[in-house]
Amino acid sequence: MYVIDKGVTQDYVRAHMWFNFAASKGDERAKESRVWIAKEMTPSQIDDAQKMARDCEKKNYKNCE
Secondary structure (H helix, E strand, O other): OOOOOOOOOOOHHHHHHHHHHHHHHHOHHHHHHHHHHHOOOOOHHHHHHHHHHHHHHHOOOOOOO
16 A cells, blocks of 8 residues: 555555565565565665564554554
């Protein structure tokens, strides 16, 4: 959703965060998508996505946007 601007505003940082969660559970398509989207992002955006993922995990995946 965040990648293609369908239903929500396009946001590569959030998309990377969610792909990261799925990839960590073994989803091969998510791993490929995460690699693809990272090529479209700046290093700072990737850092932001990783920080958001850590924060979201700490919140037990609640209220992660």
